[in-house]
Amino acid sequence: MAPVAVFVGVMGAGKSTIGAAVAAELGVAFADTDAIIEDRAGKPIPDIFVEDGEPAFRDLERRTVAEALATFDGVLALGGGAILDEDTRKLLAGHTVVYLSVELTDAIKRVGLGAGRPLLAINPRATLRHLLDQRRPLYLEVATHTVATDGRAEAETTAEVLTLLRR
Numbered sequence: 001m002a003p004v005a006v007f008v009g010v011m012g013a014g015k016s017t018i019g020a021a022v023a024a025e026l027g028v029a030f031a032d033t034d035a036i037i038e039d040r041a042g043k044p045i046p047d048i049f050v051e052d053g054e055p056a057f058r059d060l061e062r063r064t065v066a067e068a069l070a071t072f073d074g075v076l077a078l079g080g081g082a083i084l085d086e087d088t089r090k091l092l093a094g095h096t097v098v099y100l101s102v103e104l105t106d107a108i109k110r111v112g113l114g115a116g117r118p119l120l121a122i123n124p125r126a127t128l129r130h131l132l133d134q135r136r137p138l139y140l141e142v143a144t145h146t147v148a149t150d151g152r153a154e155a156e157t158t159a160e161v162l163t164l165l166r167r
């Protein structure tokens with residue numbers, strides 16, 4: 001069993017939004033590892049970061065992603081930093097992985113002040129710029145498809161992803 005598609009990309013790329021829309025169009029289930037982690041921990045991600053620390057979150061994330069890749073056959077969205085883990089990147093090999101790319105200007109517009117995103121609690125613009133530079137090569141490494149979302153409406157991005165997946 002394997003997901004129909006796995007979405008990766010930085011915060012604000014649209015993994016949750018576009019992932020859910022693509023799943024609905026394909027008539028399959030949608031899951032988001034951030035939401036699974038919050039369910040399991042019984043608290044929102046910012047609380048996990050503050051109370052348990054980022055390493056504890058990353059550990060939970062690595063295990064959650066591995067389990068979903070092995071057992072889930074719908075559309076799966078990963079958290080923005082899931083690909084930082086080398087084991088996760090190896091596990092993604094062989095899967096259909098859609099990298100939703102977004103550059104700083106649009107990403108900032110979408111995440112606003114970073115509410116609900118603990119890594120953006122301080123200086124969201126500079127942090128996001130750094131995360132984009134650090135992670136872009138990792139997203140490209142795992143991606144089988146790359147879709148640029150800058151300046152595009154959600155419906156347009158969704159349609160392009162569906163075209164790629166149906167090819």
Ligand SMILES: Nc1ncnc2c1ncn2[C@@H]1O[C@H](COP(=O)(O)OP(=O)(O)OP(=O)(O)O)[C@@H](O)[C@H]1O
Nearest residue numbers: 011012013014015016017080110149152153154157
């Ligand atoms: N063309 C577009 N593609 C994707 N999302 C868009 C687009 N235009 C606007 N958005 C908006 O960007 C916002 C951020 O999207 P979303 O929460 O899905 O990002 P994410 O990649 O899941 O982020 P995170 O890693 O923080 O969970 C949403 O409010 C969404 O509606």
Ligand SMILES: O=C(O)C1=C[C@@H](O)[C@@H](O)[C@H](O)C1
Nearest residue numbers: 011034045079080081117118
């Ligand atoms: O980019 C990141 O490292 C994160 C992105 C979100 O999806 C969450 O997984 C969390 O806020 C961390």
Ligand SMILES: [Mg+2]
Nearest residue numbers: 015016034077
């Ligand atoms: Mg999301």
